[in-house]
Amino acid sequence: MFSSLRNRNYRLFFLGQVVSNTGTWMQRIAQDWLVLSLTGSATAVGVTTALQFLPMLLFGLYGGVLVDRLPKRPTLLVTQSAMALTGLALAFLTLTGHVEVWHVYLAAFAVGLATVVDNPARQTFVSEMVGPDQLQNAVSLNSANFQSARLIGPAVAGLMITGVGTGWAFLANGLSFIAPITGLLLMRARELYDVQRAPRGKGQLREGLHYVAGRPDLIWTIVLVGFVSTFGFNFPVYLSAFADDVFHAGAGSYSLFNTVMAVGSLAGALLAARRGTARMRVLVVGAVAFGTLEMVASLAPSLWLFALLMMPIGMFGMTVNVTANSSVQLSTDPAMRGRVMSLYMMVFMGGAPLGAPIAGWITDAYGVRAGLAVGGAIAAGAAVVIGLVLARVGNLRLSVGWNRGHPQVRFVPRQAQEQLAPAA
Structure with missing residues (x-):
């Protein structure tokens, strides 16, 4: 389950990401709370989130082109340092009492810009640290790392915000980047796997799109991830509505649903690490199970049964994520990996913002049970159709x-x- 941690370079990377991911989740919570306290507007919170994801939607593919050209470790040193400075700037403005909402908007957009390059660079750098034999295991452990931070970060942020204020949460996030930056500096360059970088040239973005279009295994995997992300992963809409409108249980139950799902996601990531292979049938079956369980959860008569179902939903959702991510990386030419992974991440991360308004409209018009059932049905149906297409291919x-x-x-x-x- 933890075999890739035997690799010194990956171990340094993993430990740095444990600290940094926790800080990132702390900043997400503190950022939303600060905007809400400055404006009293939930719309302003939504604007902040949109600004952080907008650069990936606009420039994600160009980020992949850059990542294919540039050496990954120096690139990550630049992007991680940029995100650290953003957190420290917000901390300074907040702690000195000079922060305004446009500062937070600007910081969110700046983090989004850094993520355009940082995300595909981090995804593809894993293969340079561990090689193809351990890639599935390392990708799975990265996901487990992220889910662990998702459990710890918001809890620590809540204690820090109520105890000493949002500014200190921003400061903690800024300082947390010391860990990954130190890990990158301590790596042994001679132990990294050599990967051919794409030379600078015209038409490289178009070349990447043509490469994916000519590979049915890649394009259908990305399409499936798009359907699952867009229609199945709208949990902020669904879980808040179930907590408030269906079970009338308030914010505590919303937190419970998210926590149980995070535990299931962590279990799914660790099981994927133990499995060690990225098979298409696992991806398709995982997506069908994920969608089917959402449909079952939409009919749950009690709060505790609904909460219990969040665990396998989180587990199968993470199975889809990890299996798709590792299979795309393993089957892609290293010189194309940055562009392909940027397309993958753009579809995966961009799906939820596009699907959330649709989920919200169905929920408002027909109720949240119908919204969750429709989302699950689309995810499961897409998995069945794409599974049959891949079988035919x-x-x-x-x-x-x-x-x-x-x-x-x-x-x-x-x-x-x-x-x-x-x-x-």
Whole structure:
């Protein structure tokens, strides 16, 4: 489960990200709380979130082009330092009492700009640290790392905001970047895997899009992630409405739902690390299970049953995320990996902001149970259709049989099934 941590360079990277991710979650909570306290407007909080995601939607593909050209470790030193300075600037303005809402808007946009390059650089740098044999395990541990921070960061931020104020949470985030920057500086360059960088040239963005378009395994994986992210991952809309409108239980139950889901997501990431392979059937089955469980949860009659279902939903959602991420990286030419991963992350991260208004409209018009059921149905339906498409592309057929007294459903090569047919 933790085999990639035997690699010294990856171990330094992982430990740095534990600290930094916790600080990042602290800043997210403090940022929203500060905007709300300055303006009293939930719309202003939404604007802040939109400004942080907007650069990825606008410039994400160009970030991938840069990442393919540039050496990853120096690039990450620049982006991590830029995000550290943003946190420290917000801390200074808040602690001195000079902060205004436009400062927070500007900081959110600046972090978004840094993320355009930082995100694909971090994703693709993993393969340079651990190599192809440990990539699935390392990607899974990265996800577990992020989910652990998701559990710890908001709790620490809440204590810090109520105890000493939002400015200190920003300061903690700014200082947290010392850990990943130190880890990057301590890495042994000779132990990194050599990866061919793309030379500077014209048409590289178009070249990356053509590369994906010519690879059905890549394009359909990204399309599936897009459907799941856009229609299935709108949990801020669904969970808050279930807590307030369905169960009438308030903010405490909303926090409970998110915490249980984070625990399930952490378990899903660790199981993916233990599995060690990124198979398309795992991706498709995980997406079908994720969507089906959302439909089941939409019918949950009690708060505790709904909360309990959040754990497997989080687990299968993380299974989809980790399996898609690692399979795309493993099957992509290293010289194209930055551009492909930037497209993947743009679809994955951009899906929720696009799907949230749709989920909100369905919830307002027909109720949150209908909204969650429709989102789950679309995710599961897309997984089934794309699974059949990939099977057809791979010249596979569905095989149903028994193995040691248990039913077994799998895809097998057409020729293999034709040879087995007379014996059956």
